[in-house]
Amino acid sequence: MDQNEKKQAVANAAIKYVEQDSIVGVGTGSTVNYFIDALAKIKHNIEGAVSSSTASTERMKKLGIEVFDLNSVDQLSVYIDGADEVTDHKHMIKGGGAALTQEKIVAAVAKKFVCIVDDSKRVGVLGKFPLPVEVIPMARSYVARELVKLGGDPVYREGVTTDNGNVILDVHNLEILNPRELEQQINNIAGVVTNGIFAMRGADVVLSATDTGVETLD
Numbered sequence: 645m646d647q648n649e650k651k652q653a654v655a656n657a658a659i660k661y662v663e664q665d666s667i668v669g670v671g672t673g674s675t676v677n678y679f680i681d682a683l684a685k686i687k688h689n690i691e692g693a694v695s696s697s698t699a700s701t702e703r704m705k706k707l708g709i710e711v712f713d714l715n716s717v718d719q720l721s722v723y724i725d726g727a728d729e730v731t732d733h734k735h736m737i738k739g740g741g742a743a744l745t746q747e748k749i750v751a752a753v754a755k756k757f758v759c760i761v762d763d764s765k766r767v768g769v770l771g772k773f774p775l776p777v778e779v780i781p782m783a784r785s786y787v788a789r790e791l792v793k794l795g796g797d798p799v800y801r802e803g804v805t806t807d808n809g810n811v812i813l814d815v816h817n818l819e820i821l822n823p824r825e826l827e828q829q830i831n832n833i834a835g836v837v838t839n840g841i842f843a844m845r846g847a848d849v850v851l852s853a854t855d856t857g858v859e860t861l862d
């Protein structure tokens with residue numbers, strides 16, 4: 645199986661976590677795009693979805709899936725999203741597509757987070773993938789200096805503005821041995837909106853596509 649076939653296989657496998665007549669939390673990215681396509685095929689069995697990005701909203705609307713504002717929804721039974729890296733502890737780095745903040749918000753509302761990846765995303769220690777940090781534009785240089793103090797090497801993602809009107813710093817050369825602590829530490833820097841470590845609220849289930857099938861880690 646090539647990587648796209650794996651993404652498709654794992655996206656299809658996630659459909660079984662979607663409850664009848666529910667509103668589904670939907671992430672962002674190329675793996676989730678396959679999930680949205682699969683969700684469209686069962687759209688008559690669900691009430692609709694809450695989206696984590698403009699890109700996912702547009703794709704779902706095009707396919708006839710009703711998209712609800714998160715503020716009109718009390719609870720989501722499940723949130724399905726990809727990741728840039730995931731460990732066996734179900735901690736993740738996310739935000740390669742700059743959607744991390746809304747992803748973290750929708751994930752917080754969901755009872756169950758199902759992370760869908762191909763096996764290239766599985767790691768022992770987070771940090772090889774540069775850690776995305778969403779920052780209020782005026783704080784960019786200050787936050788970058790603070791991230792250097794934490795041992796990272798922040799790089800401004802030029803030309804990218806998030807759905808929230810902010811900028812992204814990608815932090816290279818971090819070996820994230822304590823993801824929960826670092827997630828909190830970075831979020832405490834003034835000017836940081838959020839960072840791409842998902843450890844305080846990690847995944848509940850990881851579905852990982854391999855050459856021989858989809859593995860479940862729960």
Ligand SMILES: O=C[C@H](O)[C@H](O)[C@H](O)COP(=O)(O)O
Pocket residue numbers: 671672673674675676725726727728737738739740741742743744747
């Ligand atoms: O901001 C983007 C998200 O966190 C994605 O879930 C993550 O980057 C994985 O995306 P993909 O499935 O395209 O590798």
